[in-house]
Amino acid sequence: MYDHYHAVIMAGGSGTRLWPLSRCKHPKHLLSLLESTSLFQSTVARLAGAFPMERVWVVTTATQAADLQQQAPAIPAERYLPEPAPRGTAAVVGLAAIALRHTDPEAVMAVLPSDHYIRHVALFHRLLKAAYLLAQDGFLVTLGITPTYPATGYGYIQRGEALGVYNDLKAYRVLRFREKPDQATARQMLAEGGHAWNSGMFVWRVDAILAEIRRQMPGLAAALDEIDAVWDTPQREAALARVWPALRAETIDYGVMEGAREVAVIPAQGLGWNDIGSWEALFDILGTDADGNILRGGEHLSIDAQNNLVFVEGRQRAKLVAVLGVENVVVVDTEDALLVCSRDQSQRVKEIVQALKAREMDEYL
Amino acid sequence: MYDHYHAVIMAGGSGTRLWPLSRCKHPKHLLSLLESTSLFQSTVARLAGAFPMERVWVVTTATQAADLQQQAPAIPAERYLPEPAPRGTAAVVGLAAIALRHTDPEAVMAVLPSDHYIRHVALFHRLLKAAYLLAQDGFLVTLGITPTYPATGYGYIQRGEALGVYNDLKAYRVLRFREKPDQATARQMLAEGGHAWNSGMFVWRVDAILAEIRRQMPGLAAALDEIDAVWDTPQREAALARVWPALRAETIDYGVMEGAREVAVIPAQGLGWNDIGSWEALFDILGTDADGNILRGGEHLSIDAQNNLVFVEGRQRAKLVAVLGVENVVVVDTEDALLVCSRDQSQRVKEIVQALKAREMDEYL
Numbered sequence: 001m002y003d004h005y006h007a008v009i010m011a012g013g014s015g016t017r018l019w020p021l022s023r024c025k026h027p028k029h030l031l032s033l034l035e036s037t038s039l040f041q042s043t044v045a046r047l048a049g050a051f052p053m054e055r056v057w058v059v060t061t062a063t064q065a066a067d068l069q070q071q072a073p074a075i076p077a078e079r080y081l082p083e084p085a086p087r088g089t090a091a092v093v094g095l096a097a098i099a100l101r102h103t104d105p106e107a108v109m110a111v112l113p114s115d116h117y118i119r120h121v122a123l124f125h126r127l128l129k130a131a132y133l134l135a136q137d138g139f140l141v142t143l144g145i146t147p148t149y150p151a152t153g154y155g156y157i158q159r160g161e162a163l164g165v166y167n168d169l170k171a172y173r174v175l176r177f178r179e180k181p182d183q184a185t186a187r188q189m190l191a192e193g194g195h196a197w198n199s200g201m202f203v204w205r206v207d208a209i210l211a212e213i214r215r216q217m218p219g220l221a222a223a224l225d226e227i228d229a230v231w232d233t234p235q236r237e238a239a240l241a242r243v244w245p246a247l248r249a250e251t252i253d254y255g256v257m258e259g260a261r262e263v264a265v266i267p268a269q270g271l272g273w274n275d276i277g278s279w280e281a282l283f284d285i286l287g288t289d290a291d292g293n294i295l296r297g298g299e300h301l302s303i304d305a306q307n308n309l310v311f312v313e314g315r316q317r318a319k320l321v322a323v324l325g326v327e328n329v330v331v332v333d334t335e336d337a338l339l340v341c342s343r344d345q346s347q348r349v350k351e352i353v354q355a356l357k358a359r360e361m362d363e364y365l
Numbered sequence: 366m367y368d369h370y371h372a373v374i375m376a377g378g379s380g381t382r383l384w385p386l387s388r389c390k391h392p393k394h395l396l397s398l399l400e401s402t403s404l405f406q407s408t409v410a411r412l413a414g415a416f417p418m419e420r421v422w423v424v425t426t427a428t429q430a431a432d433l434q435q436q437a438p439a440i441p442a443e444r445y446l447p448e449p450a451p452r453g454t455a456a457v458v459g460l461a462a463i464a465l466r467h468t469d470p471e472a473v474m475a476v477l478p479s480d481h482y483i484r485h486v487a488l489f490h491r492l493l494k495a496a497y498l499l500a501q502d503g504f505l506v507t508l509g510i511t512p513t514y515p516a517t518g519y520g521y522i523q524r525g526e527a528l529g530v531y532n533d534l535k536a537y538r539v540l541r542f543r544e545k546p547d548q549a550t551a552r553q554m555l556a557e558g559g560h561a562w563n564s565g566m567f568v569w570r571v572d573a574i575l576a577e578i579r580r581q582m583p584g585l586a587a588a589l590d591e592i593d594a595v596w597d598t599p600q601r602e603a604a605l606a607r608v609w610p611a612l613r614a615e616t617i618d619y620g621v622m623e624g625a626r627e628v629a630v631i632p633a634q635g636l637g638w639n640d641i642g643s644w645e646a647l648f649d650i651l652g653t654d655a656d657g658n659i660l661r662g663g664e665h666l667s668i669d670a671q672n673n674l675v676f677v678e679g680r681q682r683a684k685l686v687a688v689l690g691v692e693n694v695v696v697v698d699t700e701d702a703l704l705v706c707s708r709d710q711s712q713r714v715k716e717i718v719q720a721l722k723a724r725e726m727d728e729y730l
Contacts, residue, residue, distance in 0.1 A: 020685075020687070301721065301724075301726075304710070318728070319703065320701065320726070321703045322385070322706075323706070324713060325713065329694070329705065337684070337687065340689070340694065340705060345669070345690030348689055352689060355666055359666075361685070364664075
């Protein structure tokens with residue numbers, strides 16, 4: 001795309017919301033949920049034509065780095081940035097910004113989650129280019145998604161004054177960020193207009209984001225300075241190991257974006273974006289059969305069963321799942337754990353993970 | 366109990382209605398559903414104090430005989446009567462009657478399924494004694510169960526004139542047998558009174574039942590004659606192998622009882638009997654937790670989940686089943702098959718077995 005443009009894939013999370021398929025040791029972005037490739041591989045593939053692979057970076061944890069490199073060997077090994085321990089997306093962004101600045105002081109970075117789904121790749125590329133142009137003007141740019149229903153699972157961005165048209169897409173100053181709303185508030189925002197879902201995808205100049213981190217998160221800035229000072233020396237890893245564990249975990253949204261000065265949003269319509277935040281989300285992405293069922297993996301038999309999601313882990317090829325007289329249920333079967341959940345409660349799967357932690361049933365996490 | 370009294374346990378069925386736990390090679394009566402012992406072992410144990418083990422007979426199939434002998438070694442090996450192939454309960458009764466007559470021409474036989482549950486054993490023994498006395502008068506005696514609700518899963522027996530009191534229990538002539546009714550008919554019979562559930566347990570003199578088989582099922586009688594003629598010779602097995610496969614499968618109810626001349630019923634109240642004819646039946650037998658759930662085998666986690674049955678096959682000790690926001694569902698997980706079924710449809714599980722047969726998915730049968 002543009003010479004100073006880099007993509008930073010955030011691939012350190014564990015994704016409890018797709019338990020029992022996503023696990024500590026097998027996080028969501030490594031799952032092959034939708035295609036034969038993992039969500040991470042699809043995220044990388046989606047960048048082809050927009051970023052050369054030497055300008056694609058992957059921030060991950062030390063434990064996941066080897067798996068990721070194996071999945072995406074086209075990305076140069078030195079582009080993988082392992083964190084000693086996960087400390088939230090603000091730290092991820094800061095670390096990547098330091099790395100990029102050493103490569104290219106004028107770098108613009110697109111921050112991209114590794115476990116989202118985007119149907120329309122051409123529009124995604126148009127959006128990335130528009131955001132690059134806007135970022136050149138010093139803005140911290142958020143990619144917004146024009147809402148199609150009153151979702152309660154996403155944060156919202158309320159737009160302010162128009163900033164003009166970039167690569168045929170309209171950009172706006174951000175008036176405010178709003179947390180995940182209740183149903184009534186979501187309906188109201190949808191009716192009102194002027195709100196976009198916060199996709200968690202951001203574009204900014206490295207110097208702009210580092211300046212905001214310094215202003216709003218001095219602790220993180222100081223830690224980054226320590227690492228920055230020894231970046232090109234053999235002490236880099238030791239510095240990381242020393243300062244990283246002491247960081248307070250914080251998201252880039254709360255830590256920086258909500259209080260940042262020059263924030264813009266480019267709302268995208270028809271991107272076919274989904275963060276796959278719950279099992280329910282698969283109904284928006286995958287095709288259903290004539291009975292409204294999604295049946296994946298293993299063998300299936302359904303009698304008087306409608307609108308169910310039945311997912312059998314790939315390793316269990318010979319497992320048969322028979323569903324009889326049941327509607328709107330999610331069934332996910334893995335070797336050592338089975339989830340049976342009503343569709344309208346599937347966003348509560350994280351409560352199961354919390355309960356397992358509380359009971360110290362770590363083998364199922 | 367009485368010197369001429371023998372128990373005949375019918376242990377040849379496969380019990381498709383508890384699929385996927387009950388399978389061709391692991392039939393219902395071999396399951397340890399309720400206790401640490403199998404239903405067959407519980408059936409044998411229930412006879413202690415009523416029948417010495419040398420007067421307990423087991424009719425089964427050749428493929429199951431070894432498993433059963435291992436489970437109940439107290440029964441002498443020569444009391445196991447293997448059929449070359451299952452040909453319905455009429456053939457089972459006929460074969461046992463031949464065997465008993467060779468041991469004791471005055472034998473009275475109690476025919477007992479191997480896969481039923483009976484809570485009150487003392488009352489069961491009283492009932493067996495009463496039936497023995499009535500059978501001595503030449504009656505084919507059916508043990509009836511006084512209905513507690515308008516069940517549609519059982520056949521009914523309408524009683525006629527009183528025959529007197531036997532061992533403190535009232536006996537009646539049978540007016541007629543009625544097939545499994547619809548809900549309205551079941552309600553009507555319950556309101557009307559005078560109807561008992563057909564438990565499938567029978568008591569009669571060997572000569573009486575053989576006379577009725579001869580009168581109503583001449584084909585079976587002829588086959589039994591061939592076997593009878595060589596019973597005490599080395600040709601017995603060859604005769605069985607020759608005549609048995611040609612028999613038409615028939616139940617003792619349809620083949621003999623409905624058209625028999627001298628049929629009596631002793632209705633039992635408070636026996637705590639259950640034929641475990643579906644997963645739903647376990648709610649009547651097993652205790653539930655405070656949320657109305659039955660959780661057996663494996664590990665369990667339930668959040669906002671009520672009145673469910675979750676059963677994990679014993680071999681899968683480490684399997685966790687998490688149920689979230691689901692009510693009145695039956696979940697049965699085995700190594701190679703998983704059932705998810707609404708409770709009120711659980712009597713339709715046999716349709717799954719039929720569908721698997723039709724699709725030649727024999728490995729799951």
